[in-house]
Amino acid sequence: MDDLLVQLRAGLPPEALITDPDVMASYARDMAGFCEAGAPAAVVLPRTVEQVQHVMRTATALRVPVVPQGARTGLSGAANATDGCVVLSLVRMDRILEISAVDRVAVVEPGVINAVLSRAVAEKGLYYPPDPSSWETCTIGGNIGTAAGGLCCVKYGVTAEYVLGLDVVLADGRLLRTGRRTAKGVAGYDLTRLFVGSEGTLGIVVGAVLGLKPAPPRQLVLAAEFPSAAAACDAVCEIMARGHAPSLLELMDRTTLRAVNKLAHMGLPETTEALLLAAFDTPDPAADLAAVGELCTAAGAVSVVPADDAAESELLLQARRMSLTALEAVKSATMIDDVCVPRSKLGAMLEGTAVIAEKYDLVVGVCAHAGDGNTHPVVCFDHLDEDESRRARESFDEIMALGLELGGTITGEHGVGVLKREWLARELGPVGLELQRAVKVAFDPLGLLNPGKVF
Structure with missing residues (x-):
C-alpha cells in the first residue's frame, strides 16, 4: 500500500489523489442496489491523459486493480470499487475540445456532462441525440461505458451509433486511438464499437469523437391513456407497423404515474392503467400526432390529448424522466431491471411482469422506452x-428470465456490471462467453481493469 501511494504521488498533483477513508467511501459505489462494493486504496481524479497513463503504469507494475468511474449514475454496479483498488474518477476531464458544424462532430473528454454537451452543440444548430434520463448528471464517458440509450432511441439510436472514434489508455498505460472523424471508414476491425459498452473492462476512455446531427424542429408530444398495459402495447405495435417515425414513444404504468404525482404533484392521470407518450419532431408534428392519436383510439385509448405547445410537451x-427517481421514493430500496x-x-413482457409482481406480493412499477421494447420494471x-x-x-431474476424467454436481452442500456453477471452467461451461451473472455484477456492480460464486472 505504501509503495502504491508513493508511486502515485510521484506522477500526480496533490489535489488529484484522495486517501481519506471517509471521502473514498463516497466513491465506493454507483446507484445500483444489491451489488457488493469494496474499500478502495486510493481515489484518483486526473485532469490529463498523461495522469491516467501514470495511474495505469503504476497499477500494472504493482498488480493493483483499477476501477474507472464517471458520475456513478449507473444502475448495474459497474462502477463499484473492489477492495484495495484504485478508483479512477474521470469527472475532472470535462472539456469540450471541438465542435465542428462542417464535419458534424464533437471532440470531448470523458467527464463532459451529457446535458452540457447537448446544449453546447445546440448553440451551433446541431444535435447530440443520446439522452439518458440522468442526462443532467451523467457523463459521456459513462454513457460510452454502458452504451447508454435514452428517450429518443426509437428514432435516433443509442450511444454506440454516435461514437466515431476513441482515445483509450490501455491496462499497461499505452495510448490507443481507434476509429475516425470521417463520415465513413472501414479500416481494420471496429475496435471503437468493441470499447463502447465494455464497462471499463478493456481500457480507460480518455477522449471521444462523437457524431452530431442537424438540430431537428421542436417536438410535440401526445399523451394517450389506456385501460390496460396490453392495449397500450398494441398501440405501440400499430404505430411502428404503419411506418411512423416518432422521436419518442414512452410508456408509464399506473404505479409509476402515482409515484411521479406523489413526488412532483404533476396532476398525471392516476386512474388509467398505462400512459403512452408519443412525440414527433417532423416539419408537421401536429399531423403526425393526429394520425398516431387515431391509432391509439383504435387500440382502446380512453383519452388522447396532444400537447398544445413545446412547454406542455x-x-x-x-414526468417521464423522473419516473425512476419517483419509484425509488416508494420504498426504502429498489431493483431496477432493464x-x-x-x-x-x-x-407479453408487461403482462408477465404484473404476474410476477402479484406472485411475490411486491410493488413493481414499469416505465419503458416502448418504441424500442426496452422495459424498466x-x-x-x-x-x-x-x-x-x-x-x-x-422477482428480479424471474423478470430477466421472462425477457430471455420472449427472445429479449437482460440489458438494453444499463449494462451488466455486478448485478447481472450470472445472467450474462445464460444469454451468451458457453461459446459466446469463452470468446468474450478471450477478448478481455487480449486487452487486459493481468485482469486489472474493473475486475469482477461483466464476467
Missing part, C-alpha cells in the same frame, strides 16, 4: 425486511 417529458424484448413481445421493497428483500431478488 416538455412538462410531459419531465430487459429489452422485440416490440411484438412488449405486451422497478421492484420496490423494504431493504430492512429480510423476507421482502429475498422476494425482490427472486
